[in-house]
Amino acid sequence: MMKLLQFGAGNIGRGFIAQIFAHAGYEVVFVDIDDVLVRELNRQHRYRIEVKDASPQTLWVEGVRAVHFNDRDIVVKEISTADIAATAVGAQALPSLYPVIADGLVERWRSGGGPLDIIICENLRNAAEIVRRGLQEHVPPNFPLDEMVGLVETSIGRMIPLMPDEVRRAEPLLIYAEAYNTLIVDKKGFKNPVPAVPQIDAKENMKAYVDRKLFIHNLGHSATAYIGYVTDPKMVYIWQAVEHEDVRPLVERVMWESGHALIAEYPDEFNEVNQQEHIDDLLRRFANRALGDTIHRVGRDLLRKLGPNERLIGALRLDLKHGIEPDATIHAIAAALLFRATDDKGQLYPRDEEFVKVWYPKGVEAILTEISHLDLDNPLHRTVIQRVKESHDRLAIMRK
Known part of the structure; x- marks a missing residue:
């Protein structure tokens, strides 16, 4: 089974990216800093999305697990063995990912692994160049960064509201979302073939x-x-x-x-x-x-x-x-x-x-x-x- 490593188990990570990859047959492994989310994902191995629209729908995302961001060695191993990765942590938190992703890419390279595509799901212009510069600061000199990573910009259109506190306390993994679920991605950013995920719409002029x-x-x-x-x-x-x-x-x-x-x-x-x-x-x-x-x-x-x-x-x-x-x-x-x-x-x-x-x-x-x-x-x-x-x-x- 192909594996998606999803940095960020919040609204977009859990309520959009993980859903479309899981439904396309991927194992989804979350990396997050939230103790409750990590614990519940590992306890339940699934969660529910309530689609709030003219035609309401309940979606289940099955077969998921999580790694705590602070378990650095485990995160590095997951990066080295992932088929694809994605980030949805917010532009302000993105720099905190660079050191561990860099270490994971180095481990991947040393073990003979191929390039890893990272889908950048942040509201950030020029995201690929920003992430590339951030990773460059943490890899060894002469490391073939541009050969080992594909940095894929996105346009995230799905709207996900804040969960009411009482709902979040009762069911921490529950997500509300609208029906729209198209993920526009930069076709030119991939080092590997574009994933066979029906909701992905790859564009030439991202x-x-x-x-x-x-x-x-x-x-x-x-x-x-x-x-x-x-x-x-x-x-x-x-x-x-x-x-x-x-x-x-x-x-x-x-x-x-x-x-x-x-x-x-x-x-x-x-x-x-x-x-x-x-x-x-x-x-x-x-x-x-x-x-x-x-x-x-x-x-x-x-x-x-x-x-x-x-x-x-x-x-x-x-x-x-x-x-x-x-x-x-x-x-x-x-x-x-x-x-x-x-x-x-x-x-x-x-x-x-x-x-x-x-x-x-x-x-x-x-x-x-x-x-x-x-x-x-x-x-x-x-x-x-x-x-x-x-x-x-x-x-x-x-x-x-």
Whole structure:
């Protein structure tokens, strides 16, 4: 039996990647730092996914096991014998994997094993190059890294909400997910043949699809949360925002600004017809009441989402590059600055609390230059900063 080594047993690792590989006949071995998840995976050797959609479905993922990340020697051995690997740990945690993956690749090489393809399931542009540089720092001099590892970028479209605390305590392995389960991957990243997994869609021009995911899907999802929140701070669910008569048209405009910029950037991949189909499908999925996705979950982590190449500012830069008027995107950025949605306990996300206490008092210009890295010496950026400030001020007055 072929073996997938899955780093990260969280929402995407357990709720998407492991599912499609297990159902294709792979043994799935998780590597995770969470004691409860590791214990329960090794005790039950299976878990349940509840598909929350118009046609609900229960999926079982069978024959799984787990290794604790701190059991380094065992993890190295698993890497040396895996047929394929994947990461889904979050961009901030990704560097913690480099030393052990490097050791596993060295062990694999010394034992005469072939190259290992690693599917990188992170919201991260240029992920393959970032991971390659990280691994390079931990392998011996003259180690044939590029011969021993294939680094495969992805576009992860499946939406998985946060599990309620009481559900997670009662059944730690249970996952809720939407029905969508296509995994777009970089065909050119593989050293071995593309896995025979039906849900895998291998693309030649992966950069186009990474950018589409970030600048239409992620942007539109976050804009729904931010615009929904400033429209009515009492909204809880994303579907409520999508169904609001003032929110949906503005979110659609945000998505289309990026849609037009992406057509200009990748004319061989995108056009008005396939962008319209994609945007309509996303808005339908955002409106999925059964999924129960919250405005807090989708909008949280402002310090990351206002980053220079992230969904908001990266999309803005692409609009400016191609002469697309970014009026709705500017409105979404201004709304993000006022985002204060809390979880079911009334708590801000910890990094959002830092944003509110440390960064927001510094003002719009400081946020957009120091976090978003817009350049006051660039006339286009300077104009955008002023427009965001004006939009922010109008929204702030309306909220009082």
